[in-house]
Amino acid sequence: MEDWRNAASSDFTGPLRGVRVVELGAIGPGPFCAMLLADLGADVIRVDRLSGGGPVGPNSDHRAELINRGRRSVAVDLKVAAGRDIVLEMTDRADVLIEGFRPGVMERLGLGPEQCMERNPGLIYGRMTGYGQTGPMSQEVGHDINYVALSGVLSMIGRRDQPPTPPLSLVGDFGGGGMVLALGVLAALIERDRSGVGQVVDASMVEGASLLATAFYGFRQNGTWNAPRGTNIVDSGAPFYDVYETSDGLWLSVAAMEPHFYRELIDLLELGDDLPDQNDQSQWPEMKKVFADAIKRRTRDEWVCAARGRAVCIAPVLDAMEAPNSEQSRSRSSFVDVDGYLQPAPAPRFGRTPATVDRRPPLPGEHTDEILADWGMNRAAVAKAVAAGAIVQREVR
Numbered sequence: 001m002e003d004w005r006n007a008a009s010s011d012f013t014g015p016l017r018g019v020r021v022v023e024l025g026a027i028g029p030g031p032f033c034a035m036l037l038a039d040l041g042a043d044v045i046r047v048d049r050l051s052g053g054g055p056v057g058p059n060s061d062h063r064a065e066l067i068n069r070g071r072r073s074v075a076v077d078l079k080v081a082a083g084r085d086i087v088l089e090m091t092d093r094a095d096v097l098i099e100g101f102r103p104g105v106m107e108r109l110g111l112g113p114e115q116c117m118e119r120n121p122g123l124i125y126g127r128m129t130g131y132g133q134t135g136p137m138s139q140e141v142g143h144d145i146n147y148v149a150l151s152g153v154l155s156m157i158g159r160r161d162q163p164p165t166p167p168l169s170l171v172g173d174f175g176g177g178g179m180v181l182a183l184g185v186l187a188a189l190i191e192r193d194r195s196g197v198g199q200v201v202d203a204s205m206v207e208g209a210s211l212l213a214t215a216f217y218g219f220r221q222n223g224t225w226n227a228p229r230g231t232n233i234v235d236s237g238a239p240f241y242d243v244y245e246t247s248d249g250l251w252l253s254v255a256a257m258e259p260h261f262y263r264e265l266i267d268l269l270e271l272g273d274d275l276p277d278q279n280d281q282s283q284w285p286e287m288k289k290v291f292a293d294a295i296k297r298r299t300r301d302e303w304v305c306a307a308r309g310r311a312v313c314i315a316p317v318l319d320a321m322e323a324p325n326s327e328q329s330r331s332r333s334s335f336v337d338v339d340g341y342l343q344p345a346p347a348p349r350f351g352r353t354p355a356t357v358d359r360r361p362p363l364p365g366e367h368t369d370e371i372l373a374d375w376g377m378n379r380a381a382v383a384k385a386v387a388a389g390a391i392v393q394r395e396v397r
Contacts (some may be wrong), residue, residue, distance in 0.1 A: 014041020014346075014355040019189070020375075021096040022047060022087070023071065024111075025364070028144070028169065029177030029205060030100035030128045031067045036182045037096070038070030039346035039355050045371055046073045047087055048364035050392055066343045068361035074372070075365025075392045076385075083390030084110050085381055086372075091116045091123060093375050096185055100128040103138050113200050123198040124188040128181050130172075132204035144172035144205070151176070151209035156216060160230030160237065176208025231281070233257065239287035240265065240278065243317055250300035251317035254291070265312045269294040365392050 019042040023034040031046075038044040046068065062068075074090075077083040088111065091097050097116060099106055106112045113125045130147045131137040137150075148154045148171045149164075158165040181203035188199055210217075219225035231237040240256045256265040262278050271294060276283035295303065300316050307314050318326060324335035324342050336345045339360040346355035368391055372382050385391045 013353065013358070014039065015350055015353045016040040016042040017353070019043070019096065020094045021045065021071075021098065022090050022094045024087075024097070024099040024101070024106075025049065025073075026100040026128075028100070028173040029181065029203075030098055032174050032178030033126065033128065033181040033185070034071060034098055035067045035069060036179065037185070039357065041353070041355060042096075044071035045090065045367075045375075046071050046362065047078075047090075048073050048075050050075050050077045050365070050389075062363050063339050063341050063360050065361045066341060069338065069343070069357055070359055071362065072359070072367035072371055073362035073364050074368045077390045078109055078111070080385075080388050080390040082381070082385040082388040086377065086385050086391060087111060088116065088119065089377055089381060090375060092120050094120070094123060095189065096124045096126060098126040098128065098181070098185070102141075103127075103129060103133045117198060121197055122192055124185055124192065124201060125198065126181050126185050126201045126203065128177060128203050128205075130205045132207065133202045144169040147172040147176070147205040148209045151206045151213070152217075153209045153213045156213070156220075156225075156229065156235065158229040158235070160228065162230065164229065171209050171212060172205040176210075176212050177203065177205040180208035180211065231284075237281075237284060239284055239291045242288065242291075244292050244295040246298060246300040246303060247296055248299040252295055252300050252303050253315050253317055254295075255313040257313070261311055261313045264310055265314070268307055268310060268312050368392060 016037060019037070021034065021037055021042050021044040023030065023044055023046045025031075025046050025048040034044050034046065074086075076086055078087065091111075099111075107114075113127075116125060117123050127133060129138070130142045131140060131150075145154065145166050148167070151172075153171055154164045154166070156164075157167055181201065184201035184203055188201055192198055216225060220227070226232050226237075229235060233241055236242050238257075240254060240262055243251045243253050246252050254265065256262045259278065266272075266275065269291070271290065275290075276287065298306070303314065304316050323329060329335055334345055335342050336357055337343075338357050341360070343357070346357060349355075372391075382391070
C-alpha cells in the first residue's frame, strides 16, 4: 500500500501530504472542508455528477468556483451500480470520505458508513448536514440562514431596531459547517493513529454555528449582553466599536475598546476632554453621532494615514477587490493568482511543510482517467463502469 500512496502523493505539499480524501460533490460547506484539506496537502478527489455544472452554473467559468480548488475530479453516475462500485473501491484506498447528503441518502446508495467501513475499517467518514444525522429536524431542508437562525446566533446579529442581519454564509456553511467538519476529520485522523480504527464525524451546521457563539451564550446568561440587537459593545451598539462613513463615501472601522486605545482615538478625532464616560451606555446613541460627524471630516485614507503609528484600533473597510492589494496582504502574499483568479492563500502558515494551492478548480470529470490510473483501480471494474456509462472523461479544451 505504501508504494501507491507515496507515488500518488508525490505532487502534493503541506502537512497532510499522503492523506487521501474522497469528496462526494456538493455545494457550500462540504467543498469548503475539502478545500481546506486540499490546501494542506491532501490528495482530494471530487466525485462529480455526470451532468457536470455546479453552483456557478453550467455556462460559467469553472475557474471562479474557488472552493473547488486544489483537487481533481472524476465524473460518476451513482445511480448505476457499476458507478457505485467505483466509488466503493476508491474508499477502499482512502483515508477520508466527505459527503453532504441528507441522512439516509448514502445508505440507500449503498455507500453508507457501514458499507464503506466494513471494507475499510480505518476510514474517517465525514458527514455534513444542516441539522445533524438524528433528531426531529434531521430530514428537513434548509440553507445557511435557517441553520444560523435555529442556533440562536442570527438573533444576535444586526443593528438597533433593525431585523436580524444574515452574516453572508460565513457562520453556518463555512465557519460552523466546513471548518468544524475539517477540524473533526483531522481529530479523527489523529485518534486513528492510536486506535487503528476509523469513525463517523457527524457535523451539523446548527451545532457548529452555536459553537462559534459560545462566548456570547455566556455573556447572555451573566447579564453582560443585552437581548436587543445593536445595544452591545461588539454588535454596533458602542460608538467606539462600529463603522463610520468618511468624506469620500467610503468606510472606516473603529474598535477602540480598551480605555487607553479610546483616549488615543478621542485625541485623533480632536473631540476634547468633556465627553461622557466611555461605558455610559445611556450616552452611546448620542456619542455615535459625535463620532460620525468627526469621522466625516476626512477621507478614509486620510484617517488611515493620520492614525499610522498610533494605538487607535482603526482600519479601512476594503472591498473584495481592494483587500488583495493592501500593503499588509502584499507583504505576506496573503492572496495568490491561480489561472487568472485572485484568491485567498491557504491559512495558517507552516514553517516546515508549507500549504499551497496546487491546481485550479476542475471541470467535472476532467481527471477521470488520470485518477483511476493513479489510484490503482481494478481494470475490470473500470471497464464495466465505462460500458454501463457510469463514468466519463471530460474533454478539456
